[in-house]
Amino acid sequence: MEKSKVLVVGGTGFIGRRLIAASLAQGHPTFILMRPEIGLDVDKLQTLLSFKAKGARLVEASLDDHAGLVAAVKQVDVVVSALSGTHIRSQHKLVEAIKEAGNVKRFLPSEFGTDPSRMGHALEPGRAIFNEKMELRRAIEAASIPHTYISANCFAAYFCPNLAQIGTLLPPKDKVRVYGDGNVKVIFVDEDDAATYTIKSLDDPRTLNKTIYLRPPENILSQNDLIAKWEKLSGNVLEKIFIPVDEFLSSMKDMDFGGQIVMGHFYHFFYEGCLSNFDIGEDGAEATLLWPDVAYTRMDDYMKRYL
Ligand SMILES: NC(=O)c1ccc[n+]([C@@H]2O[C@H](COP(=O)([O-])OP(=O)(O)OC[C@H]3O[C@@H](n4cnc5c(N)ncnc54)[C@H](OP(=O)(O)O)[C@@H]3O)[C@@H](O)[C@H]2O)c1
Known part of the structure; x- marks a missing residue:
């Protein structure tokens, strides 16, 4: 079967770059939206x-240029958006363009995290992002645009080598803060693998109008599991400081807006277990079951890079 033509929007971003690489690697004719707003950002231009x-083919259009967006979308079969979490609403312009173009066989909005449909109860201010993702889903579905939603759980780079410590991406050297008893199961995904699975989903009829959850079985780990793996790799035993839930939540009050969003996510992942505490229903499917051929990265191997 001929591979669909893919347009990546937000291609210079953290997950966008990986989606482009995966799309090229899997043999899709790959187009990238080049926004004129990048202006003098020389790194973005060099990346493109x-x-x-x-x-890859660069297609120049602003998200504010409806006609240009429609023309860009008309060149492809599939649109994958990787816009940042602060620009979720901009994707309504993409939905309008896809609606008018009328040729798109699949749209993947920028999700790549927690399933927003399960986060109606989330703590503010972080809940606003889940709400925006849900509003976008409603617009996609109201326009009858064929779609796939990717629930990628925790990108390893942000949550794994730092042993889930807030405010650093590096492994702790002597002390580690442990959330609750540290036994809640969390799901970690190498972001390159997340991109590989996402691109695999584009032409797969099993993923049409479904949510695809990335749950690599060996990467469903508690914070204690993660710490034990790092201690084994590094040969360094860390002092554990256990943080009861009340203490964690009350420390949020003194944080700025961004800090509160981050703390809210950590609360839901590491205390509540929101990534692993449900079964995938009929509206979803699990990526490693759909594509068992993908040799996903285990977190021990991921963390070796940080030794
Ligand atoms: N699972 C996880 O652990 C995790 C972690 C982080 C993020 N996420 C999710 O992954 C998705 C992508 O996040 P990311 O971290 O990859 O994003 P990012 O790197 O912060 O940004 C992605 C892209 O958004 C575009 N963008 C930035 N400013 C813009 C503006 N003013 N107008 C329009 N577009 C703009 C840029 O693309 P161009 O300049 O190339 O157009 C940028 O490269 C989000 O939905 C986020 O919630 C998940």
Whole structure:
């Protein structure tokens, strides 16, 4: 079967770059939206040019230029958005363009995290982002746009080598803060694997109008599991400081807006267990079962890079 043509929007971002690489690697004709607003951002331009050199096509259009967006969308079969969490609402312009173009066989909005449909109870201010993702889902579904939602759980780079410590991406050297008893199961995914599974989903009829959950079985780990893996790898035993839930939640009050969003996410992942405390129903499917051929990265291997 001929591979669908893919347009990646938000291609210079953390997950966007990986989606482009995966799309090229899996043989999709790959197009990238190049926004004129990048202006003098030389790194973004160089990133785009490096993908062009690998065979991607750059399509120039602003998200504020409806006609330009429609023309961009008309060149492809599939649109994958990787816009940042602070620009979720901008994707309504993409929905309008896809609606008018009328040719898109699949749209993947920028999700790549916790399933927002299960987060109606989330703590503010973080809940606003889940709400925005849900509003976008409603617009996609109201326009009858074929879609797939990717629930990627925790990107390893943000949550794994730092042993889930807030405010650092590096492993702790002597002390580690442990949430509750540290036994709640969390799901970690190498972001390159997240991109691989996402691109695998594009032409797969089993993923049409479904949520695809990335749950690599060996990466469903508690914070204690993660700490034990790092201690074994590094040979360094860490002092554990257990943080009761009340203490964690009350410390949120003194944080700024961004800090409260981060703390809210950590609360839901590491105390509540929101990533692992439900079964995937008929509206969803699990990626490692759909594509068992993908050799996903285990967190021990991921963390070796930080030794
Ligand atoms: N599972 C996890 O652990 C996890 C972690 C982080 C994020 N996420 C989710 O992953 C998705 C992508 O996040 P990310 O961290 O990859 O994003 P990011 O790197 O912060 O940004 C992605 C892209 O958004 C575009 N963008 C930035 N400012 C913009 C503006 N003013 N107008 C329009 N577009 C703009 C840019 O693309 P161009 O300049 O190339 O157009 C940028 O490269 C989000 O839905 C986020 O919630 C999940």
